Amino acid sequence: MKKYSLSLIISCVLLLFSCSDATEIEQPGRLTEAAAFETIADLQSGLLGTYGFLDTTSEIQFNAVFTDEVxxxxxxxxxxxxxxxxxxxxxxxxxxxxxxxxxxxxxxxxVNILIQAINNYEVQDGEQVDYNNILGEAYAIRAAIHHLIMSYFSPDLTDNGALAGILLDFVPTPEQQLPRNTNAEFYASIESDLTLAASLITKDQGNTFINDDFVTALRARVAAYRGDYATAAPLAQSLLASYPIANRAEYEAMFLDTDETENIFKLERTIGDNFDGQGNTGSSAAGGWAGANFAFVNATADGSPYFEMGRAVFNQLDPLDIRFDVNVAPTSTIDPDYQTSANALQTDRIIIKKYEGSENRALMNDLKVFRSSEMLFIMAEARADSGDLTGAAALIDQLRDARFGSDQVAPTYGSQQAAFAGILAERQIELAFEGHRYKDIKRLGVRAGVGVQRDAVDCSINGACSLGPDDFRFTLPIPRSEIAGNPEIANQQNPGY
Structure with a gap:
């Protein structure tokens, strides 16, 4: 696989949108910013292009394979x-x-090139509302991407002084070589962008476009990841008032893309779009259908599954829980004696169903980015953080009641660690295969006393069975290509690498 430093990435992108070269020669046929964005429709097209960069299939793949989901x-x-x-x-x-x-x-x-173009655009009569919304959505996308960088590359999201990545809120030149910025600088930029987004966005185009609820959900997630639960909890609670927890039928339909009860924001996938294909199977490059992260053909035993559900997930699922039906394909073969079976690979086949497909396209489903259940978890984390263990348990019980369709026995947490362990366990089955597990262990694992713990049978192939929550590998390394090509970052590698 080819690898590129930030300066080379920027150079390649700038070739698409162009700028003057060193001698200010205007080359024939070059597409300038002014020529690329001449109308409000051009700006809208540019915005739609940036939505494509929010694809979560790579996250789904890495979070599943590196942890204990598969x-x-x-x-x-x-x-x-x-x-x-x-x-x-x-x-x-x-x-x-x-x-x-x-x-x-x-x-x-x-997105920075787009924001620059929007700011340079001369608004015509009747265009102000559309113009504001386009700019606001662009700011929100930039905030979301900066937070993703923090989530994976900052060693401690709660430490304002820790290094995140390179803060890129402008269009740099190919010659610029930039150092890493601190978490505090990232958080300030993210909040600034979200404040601008909230002030500009007035249109609600549904949950496949960025609106005020997206901004609120992102703010809640950012604050929770930061450990700022005083900010996170009210934001999460406000969204739960508009997006109630789905009942069993609604929950099942949500993963068939026919119900929107819990979907605050999703990335729509449809036949003929840029993501309609198999993508890079077995790779963090991913792309394509989300279900192709686990199988070649379809989400059945005959669909050539190359990853199956890990027993660490399956053993927590109750057949009476609707999440069992959503996640476990009925063509699975469940061996109750898998631990002593001489050939568990053949006798115990748990096929992942979560992305079975929609629109008669196997393995293709919309990607759920923000759901109300995540907001409920943020509220439960906030209560656990404040020492309200009974309140945290009540929220987890509320979710379980909805998933079972009947009143369940509420969990009892004897300590903060037990509460965070319970929340993390519930997140593991509720958000399975949605790209959360690695980040959840990174931010909650130490408080919960929980790391990656694969079933002994699942990891017998190589002995890679467990990874402690404080392991340095819960932060990604700065790529060698960036270290080699950018002297400003050469001495800023993450610990352990």
Whole structure:
């Protein structure tokens, strides 16, 4: 796989939008910013292009394979195993940090070019509302990407002085070489962008476009990741008032893309769009159908599954819980004696169903980015953080009642650690295969006393069974290509690498 430094990423993107060269020669045929964005419709098209950079399939793949969400499928021919991710091998030439770094910064540079073009655009009569919304959505996208960079590359999201990534809120020149910025600087930029977004966005175009609720959800997530629950909880609670927890039928329909009860924001996937295809199977590069992260053909036992559900997830699922039906394909073969079976790979086949497909396209489903259940978890974390263990348990019980469709026995937490462990366990099954597990262990694992813990049978292939929550690999390394090409960042590698 080719790897690129930030300066080269910027150079490549600038070639698409152009700028004057060193001698100010205007080359024939060059597409300038002014020529690319001549009308409000051009700006809208540019905005839609930036939405494509919010694809979460790479996150889904990495979070599943590096943690305890999946096991090796019976039809695996080496997919997802080649770079060592399944074995907890993570270094500055691994696929995930390189894909995330280049992808996030390519996205930032594109959205910054768009913001620059919007700010240089001369608004015509009757265009102000559309203009404001386009600019507001662009600011929100920039904030979201900066937070993704923090989530993966900052070693401690609660430490304002810790290094995050390179703050890119402007269009740099290819010659610029920039150092990493602190979390505090990232948080200030994110909040500034979200404040601008909230002041500009007035249109509600549904949950596949950024609106005020997206801004509120992102603010809640950012604050929760930061450990600022006094800010996070009220934001989360305000969204739960508008997006109630789905009942069993609604929950099942949500993952067939036919119900929107819990969806605050999602990335729509449809036949013929840029994501309609298999993508990079077994790779953090991913792309394409989300379900192709786990199977080649479809979400059945005959669909060539190369990853199956890990027993660490399955053993927590109750058949009476609707999440069992959503996540476990009915063609699965469940071996109750899998721990002593001589050939568990063949006798115990738990097929992942969550992305079985929609619109008659197997493995293609909308990508859920913000759901109301995440907001409920943020509120539960806030209560646990404040010592209200009974209140945290009540919220988890509320979710379980909805998923079982009947009153369940509320959990009892005897300590803060037990409460965070309970919340983390519930997040593991509620948000399974949605791109959260790695980040959840990173930010909650130490408080919960929980790391990656694969079932002994699942990890018998290589002995990579557990990883403590304080392990340095819960922060991605700065890619070697960036270290080599940017002297400003050469001495700013993350600990352990």
């Amino acid at each position: 096991s090796i499928g019976f039809d695996n021919g080496g997919q997802g195993l080649g770079d060592g991710t399944w074995a907890f091998v993570l270094n500055n030439v691994s696929t995930a940090p390189n894909v995330f770094w280049t992808g996030f910064y390519g996205s930032l540079n594109n």
